[in-house]
Amino acid sequence: MQPIGPLMHEHRLIERLIALMEKEAGRIEAGARPDSRLIDEAVDFFRTYADHCHHGKEEEILFVELRKKPLSDEERRILGELVEEHVRGRALVGAIHEANGRAVPGDPASAAPLVPLMRELSGFYRVHIDKEDKHFFHPVMRHFSKQEMDDMLAAFEKVEIRVFREKYAAVVERREQAAGPR
Numbered sequence: 001m002q003p004i005g006p007l008m009h010e011h012r013l014i015e016r017l018i019a020l021m022e023k024e025a026g027r028i029e030a031g032a033r034p035d036s037r038l039i040d041e042a043v044d045f046f047r048t049y050a051d052h053c054h055h056g057k058e059e060e061i062l063f064v065e066l067r068k069k070p071l072s073d074e075e076r077r078i079l080g081e082l083v084e085e086h087v088r089g090r091a092l093v094g095a096i097h098e099a100n101g102r103a104v105p106g107d108p109a110s111a112a113p114l115v116p117l118m119r120e121l122s123g124f125y126r127v128h129i130d131k132e133d134k135h136f137f138h139p140v141m142r143h144f145s146k147q148e149m150d151d152m153l154a155a156f157e158k159v160e161i162r163v164f165r166e167k168y169a170a171v172v173e174r175r176e177q178a179a180g181p182r
């Protein structure tokens, strides 16, 4: 299997979450009260699954290995864009998290900033995923041998284990801090 296999598979789940966000943005725009729990879950999904896990595999493994290869100018340019887009994605998710925290139940005006941010993140991610899937992942695979691909797949699994452990260690630490000294 090529390492882009699991990455593209993950893109499909990210797209499903994006579709849910777009639906929620439409609901808020139509005057409904924001589902702050759904938005919190979406923020957690983007931070843990899309950023730490998925972008972790891209930035810490695939992109690192690609930079060692004789990439074409076009490939190198797109690689730079993809990394910049990950940074922008993180900032947008942070902004959604803050806006969700500021939205007051029963005050539609306080929820209004959520809609453009959610739409911007959805649109941006769709373009980013399309760029990786259709214009980058397949052509760059020619730079790798079968052994290099297998090594990347093994390294991907280590990222998943690390993300899982870090996530739940952070949950315990946060709750310990909130609980105060024993």
Ligand SMILES: [Fe+2]
Pocket (backbone or CB within 6 Å): 055, 058, 082, 086, 128, 132
């Ligand atoms: Fe990416």
Ligand SMILES: [Fe+2]
Pocket (backbone or CB within 6 Å): 007, 011, 054, 058, 129, 132
């Ligand atoms: Fe990706």
